[in-house]
Amino acid sequence: MNFIMIVKMAAFVFSAAAFTVGCLEFMRKGKAMYFQIITLSVGCYSLGLLFSIIMTICTGTAQTGYNSGYLGITGCGLFLLSANYGQVNGILDDGTSGFRKKRVTAAAAPLALLVLWSAGAVICGMKNYFTSFMLLLPVFPASYFCLKVLVFPDMDFAFLKSIKPCNVCMLIICAAVTVQLTGELSGSIVLEIAGISAAAVSVCLMIRAAMNGGRAWTV
Amino acid sequence: MDSMISILFVCLAVPLTMLIFLLDRRSARIVAFVLVGCFVCLLAAQINSLIWSIFPEMDAFRFKTTVAPAVEEVLKALPVLIFAFKLSDNRITILEISMATGIGFAILETLFVMSTATPNVSLFWALLRGIGAGLMHGVCTFGVGLGISYVRKKKKLFITGSFALLMTAIIYHSIFNCLIMSDYKYAGFILPLLTYLPVLVVLRKGMKNKAV
Numbered sequence: 270m271n272f273i274m275i276v277k278m279a280a281f282v283f284s285a286a287a288f289t290v291g292c293l294e295f296m297r298k299g300k301a302m303y304f305q306i307i308t309l310s311v312g313c314y315s316l317g318l319l320f321s322i323i324m325t326i327c328t329g330t331a332q333t334g335y336n337s338g339y340l341g342i343t344g345c346g347l348f349l350l351s352a353n354y355g356q357v358n359g360i361l362d363d364g365t366s367g368f369r370k371k372r373v374t375a376a377a378a379p380l381a382l383l384v385l386w387s388a389g390a391v392i393c394g395m396k397n398y399f400t401s402f403m404l405l406l407p408v409f410p411a412s413y414f415c416l417k418v419l420v421f422p423d424m425d426f427a428f429l430k431s432i433k434p435c436n437v438c439m440l441i442i443c444a445a446v447t448v449q450l451t452g453e454l455s456g457s458i459v460l461e462i463a464g465i466s467a468a469a470v471s472v473c474l475m476i477r478a479a480m481n482g483g484r485a486w487t488v
Numbered sequence: 489m490d491s492m493i494s495i496l497f498v499c500l501a502v503p504l505t506m507l508i509f510l511l512d513r514r515s516a517r518i519v520a521f522v523l524v525g526c527f528v529c530l531l532a533a534q535i536n537s538l539i540w541s542i543f544p545e546m547d548a549f550r551f552k553t554t555v556a557p558a559v560e561e562v563l564k565a566l567p568v569l570i571f572a573f574k575l576s577d578n579r580i581t582i583l584e585i586s587m588a589t590g591i592g593f594a595i596l597e598t599l600f601v602m603s604t605a606t607p608n609v610s611l612f613w614a615l616l617r618g619i620g621a622g623l624m625h626g627v628c629t630f631g632v633g634l635g636i637s638y639v640r641k642k643k644k645l646f647i648t649g650s651f652a653l654l655m656t657a658i659i660y661h662s663i664f665n666c667l668i669m670s671d672y673k674y675a676g677f678i679l680p681l682l683t684y685l686p687v688l689v690v691l692r693k694g695m696k697n698k699a700v
Contacts, residue, residue, distance in 0.1 A: 306649070313652065316659045323663055324553065327670035337554050337662035344655030347648050355645030407648070 271331065276462050277322055280469035284315035287476040294480055303356045304479045307435065310348030311472045317341010339404050342446045346408035349439050353414035361421050361429065368421065375417035378440060379409040382447050389448065393455035401454045405447055412443040431482035438475035442468055493600045497530045500596065521585040524567045525592020532560045549669055557661035561654060564589055565632045572639040579637040586633025590626035597621060620677035623684045624664045628657035
């Protein structure tokens with residue numbers, strides 16, 4: 270068993286535990302859907318890791334190139350996007366020109382991720398740019414809406430304050446999965462391990478932050 | 489010569505279609521979507537064959553764990569999406585027809601697998617296959633149906649959420665395919681059972697709330 274496999278297994282255990290805790294805490298009537306979606310994002314990420322582990326165990330060799338496990342990252346990004354774009358953005362941003370500066374500031378997150386991805390891809394000599402970009406496509410807008418929640422004023426909504434720590438973790442997850450996928454598709458073990466470890470720790474912290482936030486926002 | 493899967497589809501479709509006219513609205517809808525699921529299976533078989541003919545260098549294991557789950561999950565979600573758009577966005581109805589579509593898909597797939605592997609099948613095989621594949625297809629489409637049920641109520645959530653659930657269903661399906669083609673096939677058959685039980689609780693709760 271190689272080192273990456275051990276890291277993936279540890280990351281799976283952490284993320285599956287976070288998912289289970291999230292399910293027990295939020296998958297009940299009266300709990301905010303925002304936190305339910307966040308929990309599902311953790312579930313999707315851990316399912317992607319599980320596929321990767323099972324595939325390696327079943328075939329006996331490490332997988333190269335595209336496999337369904339990568340969809341865990343895409344799915345996680347889509348769930349994070351659902352949470353902020355689908356649930357919060359309408360309340361947060363009324364579309365008026367007064368918030369233009371905040372919106373421009375929020376665009377720094379996807380731009381930074383794009384720079385991170387392209388730098389990683391160029392340095393590590395990634396060949397399948399298109400696959401990597403398509404898989405990360407929902408992660409970029411997800412990071413935009415995370416930063417938007419962080420930079421926008423709380424106004425009179427107490428729940429906005431309660432979800433900010435969650436969004437810090439979400440931003441780290443977006444960056445971590447970008448690094449992880451860049452590492453996996455370019456064969457860089459260092460990037461892969463760094464990305465997986467950071468993402469696993471962040472999903473646990475995100476569920477912890479969500480549990481704190483959930484007490485302030487229960488409807 | 490007609491393909492075996494088409495023959496099996498006709499064998500199932502003709503009596504089920506006749507049955508639909510004798511049933512009440514809800515039961516007829518469920519049986520109709522079982523039939524739709526069977527048709528989707530037929531369609532998926534054709535599309536998978538076509539894709540495999542385009543990429544002949546891809547081995548069966550890789551194909552069944554990467555391409556086939558994506559094709560099948562997208563196709564199974566389409567009738568549910570059309571139903572939600574055109575007819576009703578009632579959550580319980582959508583979840584019912586999602587499960588029916590998935591199970592219909594699994595019925596034809598199991599019959600086809602049985603017809604191609606006749607010497608190796610047994611009652612035990614049928615039981616495992618029924619629990620494993622039947623529930624796996626049902627649970628996956630159920631999950632996607634959950635996102636689709638927001639089609640009219642929350643459009644933003646529907647678009648991102650449905651795609652996210654579709655990704656989850658594809659990974660889940662890939663894990664199942666990976667396990668049943670390996671030495672750990674029993675784990676593959678148990679996996680859907682473990683996920684079906686919470687689904688059953690959700691559906692039962694929903695029905696109880698509806699009745700109240």
